[in-house]
Structure formats: C-alpha cells, structure tokens
Amino acid sequence: MSQQIQTMFSNIAPTYDQANHALSFNKDVQWRKDAVRQILKDGFKPNRVLDLCAGTGDFALAVKAQAPEAQVVLADFSKAMLLLAKKKTGVAGGFEILGADALKLPFHDMAFDAVVCGFGVRNLDNLEAGLKEIARMLKPGGRVAILEFFKPTGFLNRLAHAFYVGAIVPMRGGAISGNKQAYDYLQKSAKNFASLDEFMRLMEKCGFKDLSVESKTMGVAVSLVGIRK
Ligand SMILES: C[S@@+](CC[C@H](N)C(=O)[O-])C[C@H]1O[C@@H](n2cnc3c(N)ncnc32)[C@H](O)[C@@H]1O
Numbered sequence: 001m002s003q004q005i006q007t008m009f010s011n012i013a014p015t016y017d018q019a020n021h022a023l024s025f026n027k028d029v030q031w032r033k034d035a036v037r038q039i040l041k042d043g044f045k046p047n048r049v050l051d052l053c054a055g056t057g058d059f060a061l062a063v064k065a066q067a068p069e070a071q072v073v074l075a076d077f078s079k080a081m082l083l084l085a086k087k088k089t090g091v092a093g094g095f096e097i098l099g100a101d102a103l104k105l106p107f108h109d110m111a112f113d114a115v116v117c118g119f120g121v122r123n124l125d126n127l128e129a130g131l132k133e134i135a136r137m138l139k140p141g142g143r144v145a146i147l148e149f150f151k152p153t154g155f156l157n158r159l160a161h162a163f164y165v166g167a168i169v170p171m172r173g174g175a176i177s178g179n180k181q182a183y184d185y186l187q188k189s190a191k192n193f194a195s196l197d198e199f200m201r202l203m204e205k206c207g208f209k210d211l212s213v214e215s216k217t218m219g220v221a222v223s224l225v226g227i228r229k
Contacts, residue, residue: 002101002125006077008185009055009123012177013080017056019176019183023169024217031147031216032062032118035223038214039114039145046070046113050137052102053120057085059147060095063116068094073112075100103129110139118147122193128202135207138228144208146224147216149190150199160218165190196222 012019020028036059040046047070051060054074063072073096074089076082082097089095100106102117102124115134124130134144152161165187173183194202200211208226215222 008182009078010080012182015177019173032059035145035147036062036066038225039143048112049114050112052117055081057088059116059118077101112137113142115144131206142228151193151195153195157219164220
C-alpha cells in the first residue's frame with residue numbers, strides 16, 4: 001500500500017500546490033498558519049522542528065515564518081515532492097530535507113522539540129505505529145500539531161464534508177492534476193479515516209496529553225495540538 005501511496009503523491013507533485021490552493025479556495029495557507037500559532041502558544045519556542053510528510057514544504061515555511069530561529073527538518077518519502085520543497089525553501093537558511101518513511105524515521109529518540117504534520121497521518125499504513133513514532137521523536141513537553149481531514153460526524157460536519165471533500169476535491173483536483181484517481185483517494189481516505197474522537201483517544205494512548213482542537217472551515221479540516229507526556 002505505501003508503495004502505491006508514494007507513487008501516487010509523486011505523480012501529483014507537479015500540480016500539488018496549485019490543486020491545494022484551488023481546492024481549499026486558498027484556505028489551506030491560513031490553516032497551516034493557524035496551526036503554527038496554536039503550537040507556539042504560551043511562548044513555546046522550539047529549537048528543532050520536524051515537518052513530517054512535508055510534501056512541497058508549505059507547513060515548514062509556515063513554521064519558519066513564525067519561529068525564524070527554529071531549525072526545520074522536512075521528511076517525506078516522495079522524492080518528487082521533496083525536490084519542489086527544496087526549491088521553495090532553498091533561498092532561506094535553516095531547513096534540512098530528508099527522504100524518509102514516517103513509520104521508520106532515521107532520528108534518535110527525542111530528537112525534536114516539535115513535530116508538525118499536515119494531511120499526512122491519514123495516509124499511513126499503520127496509524128498507531130505512526131503516532132508512536134511521532135511520540136518517539138519528541139522530548140517530554142514537546143508538541144505536535146496535526147492538520148487533517150477526519151471522518152465527519154454530526155449533520156453539519158457531514159454536509160460540509162460531502163460538499164468539499166466529496167464533490168469539490170475529486171472534481172477540481174482531478175481536473176487540475178489530470179489524475180482523478182488520486183483525488184478520489186483523498187476523498188475515500190478521509191471518509192474511511194478515524195473520527196476526531198477516535199483519533200484523540202489514540203493520541204492519548206500513544207503518549208500525548210492536553211490535546212487542543214481548532215476546527216477549520218465548518219470542520220472540514222481540524223488542527224490538533226498535543227503535548228508529549
Ligand atoms: C497530502 S500531502 C501533504 C503535504 C504537506 N504536508 C501539506 O501540508 O500540504 C501528504 C504527503 O505525505 C507523504 N507521505 C505519505 N505517507 C508517507 C510515509 N509513510 N512516509 C513519509 N511520507 C509520507 C506523501 O508523499 C505526501 O507528500
């Protein structure tokens with residue numbers, strides 16, 4: 001499965017940013033910015049931040065914009081995505097870029113003060129193992145910010161999802177990328193993913209506490225920050 005996911009993301013890499021911004025009506029930029037503000041709350045100043053499933057690097061750039069002193073490491077298993085990230089982060093210093101599988105990260109325990117992961121965990125073959133790997137990366141008191149599309153619950157949330165993730169995403173994403181299959185996958189993976197409640201329970205089981213949640217655009221996306229126990 002992960003080989004298929006890797007190939008799929010590499011195939012859509014050239015149009016990934018354009019599709020993202022078009023699909024979210026540019027809201028994704030604000031979602032990442034807000035998630036960074038949420039993780040930096042109460043004067044938290046991370047020295048080393050991991051952008052996991054970094055794609056083309058937009059989350060890493062959002063971190064750097066609000067925490068300019070932080071060293072930001074971008075990890076992803078798609079070389080095509082990372083090549084674009086390299087171009088985007090290349091002019092500024094303070095970034096490291098690394099090809100790596102989120103389930104087997106090549107870092108020692110507690111290597112980071114913070115981890116951000118935008119629309120990445122939904123793609124992992126083993127979600128629990130992925131969350132435990134994030135926990136392993138963090139020092140006690142370190143923070144994680146996860147931005148994700150969860151399985152919708154409740155009437156309004158289901159309606160917003162059906163409109164955005166169910167209709168707009170496959171239609172516009174397919175048209176922009178020329179790869180309707182990839183954007184059908186996005187829709188299905190969100191529908192089949194954990195609900196926010198299930199995900200929060202799993203985070204607590206995997207070593208996180210004090211979870212804070214911000215709902216984005218009628219709950220279409222959710223930003224979740226947790227602290228490593
Ligand atoms: C939807 S994109 C998100 C990119 C970026 N974080 C953002 O906010 O736009 C998901 C990314 O996760 C990466 N990915 C998925 N599974 C992964 C895994 N097991 N290990 C490393 N990267 C993975 C894909 O290659 C892709 O670049």
